[in-house]
Amino acid sequence: MAETLNGLKRTIMCGDVTETSIDKKITVMGWVQRKRNLGGLIFVDLRDKEGILQIVFGEEINKGAFEKADTLRSEYCIAVTGMVVKRESPNETMKTGMVELKGEELKILSESETPPIYIKDDLDASENIRLKYRYLDLRRLDMQKIFKVRHKTAKAIRDYLDENLFLEVETPILNKSTPEGARDYLVPSRNYPGMFYALPQSPQLFKQLLMVSGFDKYFQIAKCFRDEDLRANRQPEFTQVDMEMSFVEEDDVIALSEGLIKKIFKDILDYDVQVPIKRMTYKEAMEKYGSDKPDLRFGMEIQDISNIAARTEFGVFKGALENGGSVRAIRVPGAASMGRKDIDRLGEFVKTYKAKGLAWITIKDEGIKSPIAKFMSEDVMNEIITKMEAEKGDAIFIVADKNKTVFAALGALRLELARKLEILKDNKEFNFVWITEFPLLAYDEEEQRYTAEHHPFTMPMDEDIQYLESDPGRVRAKAYDIVLNGEELGGGSIRIHDTKLQERMFKVLGFTQEKAWERFGFLMEAFKFGPPPHGGLAFGFDRMIMFLCNTDNIKDVIAFPKNQNAYCPMSEAPNVVDDKQLEELSIKTVKKDKESSEE
Template identity: 75%
Template structure:
């Protein structure tokens, strides 16, 4: 049974005690990391959120306290009172390692069963067990460090935006289902049988309404919901740093956010971010890196060699070019000796991205090996080597197909080879880049219509507006993403605030006037009343904390995450609800 505090007050955290506290009496409270009985002495390593403190109990100090201390086990929750003294055997690996607490009294506040997981750093335990006992997993010092980083980052964001004139405002969690690119989570209404609320995928429409309302600068750190397949950096509920500003252009938003990024990374990581951050048009990112979120920490840029091989006798190359595609390549450093089996695996890899195959040239000193050399003239191979700037020992990998397949497969291959060669293993660089000039729309061949690349309210670039009706695929958007080390950290756009332009945009996307009003009527109605020019940006807050905490799994930075199947092993959600609740909601299930 646990003892009551009976007025006992903690005076300091375990991990805060230092040599400056020598001779002082203190009360500390926390969990027992481990216990050692060395005969006449009992040592407890006592842990709280701030760190670990060694507490020593001796028969000669206080026999009753010594005997009670000897009863405790790992993860017992205790309170200890005693004097700070010098440690006879210092431990330089922890901040409290020069001192210890000479325990004079101890209260066992609560007992603990043997924990199903170890409470230690760098725990190598099955993720399902960690999630089932998440409250224990969160006791671990490395996890607590992550959530301190998360808290500090949120505070920096709030302080910075407050200093720059932003108001923090909340938007509804129960709202209307609108098409935003992913499935909605829906909530049935008891008061309106057969009708549903949707949980917001983002506060997009509401933050635009706040601009119509004249609030000028809005932000919130807000939960968003998307019912989509999960991966390492995706969860069904996630957090955004969301902002919207009036009377601004793209330069204003980018400039403000560069200062915010610089402040966050300096104060949290002590990393200097040099401003201005590099900018790269979408077309350049795709052509050089095969991705709109390029990782710029290494080379291996994609190079178009179509002009060199257009007259060659290799049928694969000729067919791709005749069908309007291209032939492109990357040069992989120090890989010319790669074995045939390894190259065959790379061929299988690019086939998963619909590429038909992979050609290669091994460029060695005094020797060039390639299965396609018989189809290429010596000067053509030399021109490829020169254009791609290959060095002795490099392996040139080539894909020929339609442009989308070539770029996607080589972009993925580039990243795969960087991992295989461990080019980023010890790379602590933070390489930021703004991606700009995105396409406004893309053509969906299955649905035979154009769809918005961002959302229907993204403004086109002024000089491209004339092409909206004649060649929509050519139109660039006033959109911008901030990318860090190959991951999209955030993105936003300038919004359409002109009614006639918005109607034209809806027409391009295949909305009738009626369907547009059915989906977005409340926003379109508001736009009748003097909407200001406005734009915004949203960061994936969880993803930002992943970088700051140096983890690759989004579940590490969310206190109570779901697993890869959007299931919570801790609470066993989702689960069934009783028949009475179903009846109140007018819900009936039919067997398939």
């Protein structure tokens, strides 16, 4: 039967009991990690969020406590009072391994059934089982460490931004639907039948309104929601560190953000981030790494060999160049030893990025090997090798196509080879880079119109505004992303604060004036009243915690995440609701059969 505390107070956490506590009487509380009965002595490892403490119960210490201890099982919740003594057999791998507690009094606060998962670090249970019993999964010390880091990181952020005169302001969760790229989560209104609120994909419009309000510097550790198909490390609800500032330019936002990054990594990991952080334009990133979030921890940069390829008889090269594309290559040190089957697999890999195929050259002791050697002279082949600075043992991989396809294929191949060859296996560095001068707009082939690369409120670069209508694809944005080890850590921009320019932007995006006012009218109305120049940035908070905790799974850093199908195995959300609730909301559900859903 469960006992109550009845006035008993915990005096110290299990993980904090060290040699300084010897000869002190203490009370600890927690969960039974394991029990060992050695006859006259029973040893219990007691766990709380700070660590594990060994407790010894003996008939000579207290017979009643000893007998009660014999009934303990894993995950019983207990309270123990006793004297701290020096351990006869120290365990130097434990923080508390030099001491133990003599159990004089024992209260069983609650019993536990046999848990469906082991409460231990490095658990190998399936993800869905861990999510179904998430409250048990979170008892594990390695999980609790993650959430300590999350808490301390949030505190470091708040301290830094407070010191820099930011105000933390909460923005609405229930708002009007203003699509920003992904589908909105919609919430029906009972008071306005047939109408819906939308959960925010970001606080974008409201933080701009706060600048119009004269708040000057705003931040929020904000919940955001996107109803999209989940890819790796995406969740339907996530957290971002959202910031906005008035009377600033790009350099001001970047400098402020670098200071925040430096503080976080110093406070949490005692790691010194060197500032200013390197900057690279979008154009340079794409041409060198095939990605707007390049991983700079290794080389294998993309090289343009179009001028050399033009002198070959290889039809694929000639066709790409005649269609306005290019021929580009990467050099992979030590890859000449790869087997033909492995290289053929790489050819199939690049096809998933719409490349027509993969040409290759290997430089071995016995000479140069390449399936395209017959289409070029020895001089041209050597010129490619010289251009790529290739040496014996290296391989050169070549893709010819439209630039967009070439960059995507070689950028992905570069990362795939780094993984395959374990180039980054023991790499513990943090390599930051700012990517700047993004395209303002991207052309959507399906919809036959331009769409905003970031969002429709991003300021064009001053010298490019003249091309907004005549050559939209040429216009660069005052936008910037901070990239860490090949992952986007955050991004932002300077915003449009001129009503006429904002209207031009909407027109280029295909919005009629009526449609623009229908969707964003409250922002455009506010901009009639003296909006200041402003800009900001949002960090992906969950992704930041992933880096700080050295995990590659976003579900590890969110207390109660959804699975890959946006479903919670623990709470069984989403789920059906009562007919009465639907009636109050003026909603009828339509059950889709298999045939209609496939259509």
